[in-house]
Amino acid sequence: MRWRSRYWLILILIGLQTCTITDEDTAPSTGLESDDATVADVYRLQNLEAIRITGHWRFQPTDSPQIRSDFTFARTDYDDSDWNIIRVPGSWHQYGYEHDGIAWYRTELILPERFQKFGLGLMFPYVDAGYAVYVNGHHIGDQGKISRDGRLVRGSSRAGYFEVPAHILHAGRNTLALRMHSYGIVGGFITPDLYAGPPTQVREIFLRHLIWHGAVGAMFLFFGLYHFMLFIARTGERHYLYFALYSAGVGLYVLAMNTVAGWVYDNNLFLHGLLHFALNSISVIFVLFIHTFYRVKTNRLLRYFAVATPVLMLFYVASLVSETGFSYYVKYGIPIVLLHILIAFGYGLYRTLGAARRRFYAARLTVVGFLLFGAAISFEIAGYLKFGDMAGYVEESFLVFVVLFMISMSVHFNHLHRSRERSVRKLAERMLRLSRARNEAERAERKYLHLFENSPDIIFSLDEEFKFLTVNRSVRDRLGFQVKQLIGLPFQDLIFVRDESSRFIKREVVKEKLLKARNEKRSVQFKVDLRTRMEQPREMLVRLSCVDLDDRFILFGTASSVPEDELLRYTRTESKHFVLDNNLNVAELISERITAPLFHLISGPEAAGARMGLREIIVNAIEHGNLNITADEKSKSLADSTYMRLFNERLRDPRYRNRKVIVDYELTTEYARYVVTDEGGGFEHSQVTGARIQDLNRENLLHGRGILITLQQFDRVNYNARGNQVELIRTFANAEPPDPNQDVVSATRL
Numbered sequence: 046m047r048w049r050s051r052y053w054l055i056l057i058l059i060g061l062q063t064c065t066i067t068d069e070d071t072a073p074s075t076g077l078e079s080d081d082a083t084v085a086d087v088y089r090l091q092n093l094e095a096i097r098i099t100g101h102w103r104f105q106p107t108d109s110p111q112i113r114s115d116f117t118f119a120r121t122d123y124d125d126s127d128w129n130i131i132r133v134p135g136s137w138h139q140y141g142y143e144h145d146g147i148a149w150y151r152t153e154l155i156l157p158e159r160f161q162k163f164g165l166g167l168m169f170p171y172v173d174a175g176y177a178v179y180v181n182g183h184h185i186g187d188q189g190k191i192s193r194d195g196r197l198v199r200g201s202s203r204a205g206y207f208e209v210p211a212h213i214l215h216a217g218r219n220t221l222a223l224r225m226h227s228y229g230i231v232g233g234f235i236t237p238d239l240y241a242g243p244p245t246q247v248r249e250i251f252l253r254h255l256i257w258h259g260a261v262g263a264m265f266l267f268f269g270l271y272h273f274m275l276f277i278a279r280t281g282e283r284h285y286l287y288f289a290l291y292s293a294g295v296g297l298y299v300l301a302m303n304t305v306a307g308w309v310y311d312n313n314l315f316l317h318g319l320l321h322f323a324l325n326s327i328s329v330i331f332v333l334f335i336h337t338f339y340r341v342k343t344n345r346l347l348r349y350f351a352v353a354t355p356v357l358m359l360f361y362v363a364s365l366v367s368e369t370g371f372s373y374y375v376k377y378g379i380p381i382v383l384l385h386i387l388i389a390f391g392y393g394l395y396r397t398l399g400a401a402r403r404r405f406y407a408a409r410l411t412v413v414g415f416l417l418f419g420a421a422i423s424f425e426i427a428g429y430l431k432f433g434d435m436a437g438y439v440e441e442s443f444l445v446f447v448v449l450f451m452i453s454m455s456v457h458f459n460h461l462h463r464s465r466e467r468s469v470r471k472l473a474e475r476m477l478r479l480s481r482a483r484n485e486a487e488r489a490e491r492k493y494l495h496l497f498e499n500s501p502d503i504i505f506s507l508d509e510e511f512k513f514l515t516v517n518r519s520v521r522d523r524l525g526f527q528v529k530q531l532i533g534l535p536f537q538d539l540i541f542v543r544d545e546s547s548r549f550i551k552r553e554v555v556k557e558k559l560l561k562a563r564n565e566k567r568s569v570q571f572k573v574d575l576r577t578r579m580e581q582p583r584e585m586l587v588r589l590s591c592v593d594l595d596d597r598f599i600l601f602g603t604a605s606s607v608p609e610d611e612l613l614r615y616t617r618t619e620s621k622h623f624v625l626d627n628n629l630n631v632a633e634l635i636s637e638r639i640t641a642p643l644f645h646l647i648s649g650p651e652a653a654g655a656r657m658g659l660r661e662i663i664v665n666a667i668e669h670g671n672l673n674i675t676a677d678e679k680s681k682s683l684a685d686s687t688y689m690r691l692f693n694e695r696l697r698d699p700r701y702r703n704r705k706v707i708v709d710y711e712l713t714t715e716y717a718r719y720v721v722t723d724e725g726g727g728f729e730h731s732q733v734t735g736a737r738i739q740d741l742n743r744e745n746l747l748h749g750r751g752i753l754i755t756l757q758q759f760d761r762v763n764y765n766a767r768g769n770q771v772e773l774i775r776t777f778a779n780a781e782p783p784d785p786n787q788d789v790v791s792a793t794r795l
Contacts, residue, residue: 085130087218088241089155095166095242095250098152098221104131108147108195108224118149119179119222125151134234136173138375143230145368147195150223154241158216165209166247167221168254170238171304174200174228174313180209181220189226189313197226202235202316203307206251208244228313229372236302258303261444265296268447287334291327295443298323314365321361321382328385329354335393339400339408346392350385357382390419414446503585503604509597511536511559523585523604525578541576541583549683550664554630562589562600572607572637582653616642616712623708627667627696632706636660639710643717646777651758655717655775658755662721662771663706670723670769671704672696716760719773727768 086100103125105118117123128151131140137148156165167178167185175189175197185208189201221241225232238254240247269292276285300306301320329350336347357378364374394415400408421442503523505516513531520526524539531539536559537552555573562569568590574582589602621639625631636659643652668674672695682688695701709720755773756762763772 085128085152087153087155090160090242091157093157093159093163093243093246095240095246097237098154098239098241099133099237101130102133103128103151104137104142104148105129105151106137106142106144106146106148108149110194116179116182116184116224118151119184119220119224120182121218121220123220131233133239134170134237136231136233136235136375137227138230138232138372143372144232145227145230145372147191148225148227148232150225152221154219154221155217156214156219160214160243161211161216164211164244165214165219166240166242166244167207167209168238168240168247168251169205169207169223170234170236171202171204171302172225172234173202173231174226175202176223176225178207179220179222179224181213181215183213185209191224191226195226197228200226200228200313201307201311202313203304203311204238204251204254206248208248228317229368229370229375231372231375238303254303255305255308258299259305262296262300262303262305265292265299265443265447269293269296282337284334284338287330287337291330291334292447294323294327294330298327322358324379324382324386325354325357325361328382328389331389331393335396339396341396346388350389353381353385357385387423390415390422394419411446411449414442414449418442418446501605505531505602505604507536507559507589507600507602509563509599511556511600514599523577524575524583539575541574541581549688550629553689554633557630558587559589559600562591563598566591566593572633575604613642614645616645617714619710619712621708621710623710625663625667625706625708627671627701627704627706629664629667632660632663632667635708636663639708639719640717642712643775646717647775654758655773658758659719659721659773661755662719662773663708666706666721666723666725666769668692669728670725671706672698672701673725714777716774716776720770721773722770725769727765729768 084101085103088096088098088100090096105125105128118125129142131137131142131150133150137144142148154165165180167180169176169178169188172188175187175191177187177191178185186205188203188205190198192198227233240250269289272285272289272292276282276289279285297306297319301316301323304316306319307316329347332347332350335341336343360378361374364370364372364378394412397408397412397415401412500517500519503517503519505520506514508514512533512535516528516531518528520528520531537555540551540555542551551573555571558569558571561567568588570586570588572584572586574584577583584607585604586607587602587604589600592599592601619642623635625635636656640652640656640659643655646652647655668679669676672692674691674695678691679688682691704724706724707720707722709718709722711718758775759773760776761772761774763774764770
């Protein structure tokens with residue numbers, strides 16, 4: 046049987062076993078004469094044995110002045126047949142009685158004559174928030190103090206033991222009555238430890254109750270201290286800290302819920318504070334423990350608990366201002382807290398099964414502890430919410446959980462120890478190989494350094510912010526920079542920018558390539574003009590690849606001279622027709638491709654100027670023509686660093702997204718001709734073609750300055766009347782350019 050089948054079988058068996066738990070299995074017999082929920086129970090004590098007196102009692106939420114005068118409700122002859130029937134244990138607000146103040150409980154005990162010799166012992170559990178005990182109309186004792194006029198003078202919720210003198214008892218029916226005061230709308234018996242019987246037996250049950258739960262609570266606190274000391278010794282393993290806090294939280298819950306803490310300081314608010322602090326905190330601490338123990342990354346559930354837990358804590362603290370506020374917390378806050386605990390344990394079980402599937406050795410044993418503890422706490426919560434009786438196995442199941450956790454940690458440590466021994470043996474075998482490999486590595490390193498420093502290409506590495514980490518000495522020969530001048534410099538700062546209009550676009554294009562290499566872990570290459578120390582452009586081919594170094598990513602790259610297309614040297618005539626999308630990268634590539642032959646026909650600076658001018662015209666056709674980005678909009682977005690957002694918005698706009706740029710290219714032995722046409726509305730070009738560069742600089746017209754630069758690079762620039770088509774002509778030697786078309790406006794070279 047596979048491990049998953051075994052675990053689910055264990056879960057089913059635990060569920061079936063827990064469902065079969067009854068009061069007869071866990072406590073003395075109740076001695077009930079009736080199981081009818083609509084009739085008050087009568088408890089029959091036989092054979093001088095203590096019995097549990099949980100079940101259905103008479104209940105009356107009132108305390109009038111007439112009743113206070115002689116405590117009528119406590120008398121044996123009082124007729125309580127018209128009283129309500131309520132389930133004990135349970136707070137009366139859980140049964141729909143939102144009553145704040147005094148309420149009375151009554152039940153009947155049938156005693157044999159022998160009790161008139163020994164007396165009667167009574168034990169009551171956690172009760173909110175104080176009460177007085179009456180048997181056959183006689184006042185037996187108090188827990189806390191309630192004044193005669195019904196005020197709660199001093200609250201006390203700790204478990205109590207009372208002895209009823211023998212002379213008060215009758216053979217046969219005896220009336221047990223409790224006058225109880227609530228805290229807000231919370232009043233009644235909280236836990237199921239109600240007993241009646243011979244004083245020696247009930248006193249023994251009472252002391253055993255205090256000793257057992259005190260020992261269990263102290264044990265949990267010790268577990269917490271022990272694991273906290275482990276955390277102090279190994280602060281890197283935070284699961285020890287969270288398990289320590291979790292154990293301490295469960296310990297406080299046990300001591301508070303079973304009122305053992307009340308014997309340290311008998312104060313109702315103190316007991317409530319311990320209980321609700323533990324309930325609020327254990328869910329988030331448990332999830333933190335699961336995440337650190339199984340090395341789970343922070344997720345939405347953990348973030349939710351990190352926010353919800355402080356909110357619920359503040360809700361509880363705020364509720365202490367008034368009893369009404371506490372009533373709201375009990376009605377709305379406690380169900381959420383209990384739901385958090387169930388969610389946390391369900392999540393812990395899910396992660397434990399997942400860890401076991403991944404062969405996490407410690408998880409295979411702890412899964413049983415999770416199932417036991419999860420089942421116990423689920424039934425405890427269900428009992429509190431009145432979906433059944435409280436099973437009362439939280440402390441025992443958590444002990445099993447802790448023991449299994451410690452065993453699993455030992456198993457995990459043993460596994461690590463065996464792995465360490467194997468590693469030591471392998472290490473001894475590898476030492477000799479390592480020594481030889483080190484010598485070979487040193488020789489290889491010297492070879493690598495020689496290749497790295499003497500390579501004709503610029504070899505470099507960039508960090509995650511694209512700043513230079515290393516660069517070889519070739520950067521001095523190619524660009525004129527010293528190595529130390531580039532370390533820490535962003536790669537984008539090495540890009541050559543001829544004018545402000547193209548600075549942002551060029552950097553964004555290069556940044557896109559860098560991000561693609563880093564985020565997609567792909568090798569990329571692109572051409573770019575790098576600036577020399579003398580602020581001159583040098584076109585280079587950059588290749589980048591991303592390397593994962595576990596804790597970070599590094600981009601390794603080379604920058605080499607752009608390989609020359611040998612066929613271009615022999616090209617004399619050619620023509621091309623291009624239909625372009627609104628892509629700035631493509632504009633760069635097209636301008637490079639169709640101006641490349643110029644470098645063999647005219648001087649290098651002139652060819653570079655023609656390339657830059659053609660690129661400006663294509664970019665203008667995309668930006669200002671097809672995407673209708675005005676010069677003012679571009680200037681403002683560049684100043685606000687929002688240009689790419691504006692550009693992408695226009696690309697998605699249905700009015701512009703399907704527009705194309707058409708580029709026609711013709712090369713002859715006498716001239717090169719470029720015609721760029723966009724599908725925009727055109728513009729008034731006369732104010733630019735007739736202007737001077739100084740005027741445009743003064744008016745900060747970036748768009749016009751790009752056109753004027755183009756005019757300077759070509760022999761003829763012809764616009765059509767609409768302004769959405771431009772013809773660029775560059776002649777070679779003394780050849781004359783062709784005549785302009787009739788429908789275009791000509792601007793001679795400045």
